[in-house]
Amino acid sequence: xxxxxxxxxxxxxxxxxxxxxxxxxxxxxxxxxxxxxxxxxxxxxxxxxxxxxxxxxxxxxxxxxxxxxxxxxxxxxxxxxxxxxxxxxxxxxxxxxxxxxxxxxxxxxxxxxxxxxxxxxxxxxxxxxxxxxxxxxxxxxxxxxxxxxxxxxxxxxxxxxxxxxxxxxxxxxxxxxxxxxxxxxxxxxxx
Numbered sequence: 107x108x109x110x111x112x113x114x115x116x117x118x119x120x121x122x123x124x125x126x127x128x129x130x131x132x133x134x135x136x137x138x139x140x141x142x143x144x145x146x147x148x149x150x151x152x153x154x155x156x157x158x159x160x161x162x163x164x165x166x167x168x169x170x171x172x173x174x175x176x177x178x179x180x181x182x183x184x185x186x187x188x189x190x191x192x193x194x195x196x197x198x199x200x201x202x203x204x205x206x207x208x209x210x211x212x213x214x215x216x217x218x219x220x221x222x223x224x225x226x227x228x229x230x231x232x233x234x235x236x237x238x239x240x241x242x243x244x245x246x247x248x249x250x251x252x253x254x255x256x257x258x259x260x261x262x263x264x265x266x267x268x269x270x271x272x273x274x275x276x277x278x279x280x281x282x283x284x285x286x287x288x289x290x291x292x293x294x295x296x297x
Contacts, residue, residue, distance in 0.1 A: 196262045
């Protein structure tokens, strides 16, 4: 019985997300109402509120899901801090920024981009912290994970913007080499 309930919850959330996407391609964000979303998903407003607090909570859920899915699709369960893993994280960031299926309207830029950045940075921090577990102390991770997160994020963003003449793979590998090489240069200092 619990599996059926979980499936129903998942389906209802997806109906709400799909309804939001449909509305986002037609209207500015400020003009989308909960009633619009519920009507598009063919549920009542109470059902919407059973899943999300408001439309900002819905978009927060969507962005978080995009961020974790991007990283999961580019990495394996074996979390390593090596050049290949960092290269894949850079590709994940690039894919994350290209993934949202929301038509770019002027009203979305002011709230979507900062929220997207926050979500992908959080997911990168989680991955990097786990990849450095059992290798470095919490203090060392607390110092380096935010720095590497920012570098990887910026690398992925630059890759996504395509303002370079090199192939994407070459750019990602160079950035990953910089991250891993920079970290290795501190290993002697940390020990």
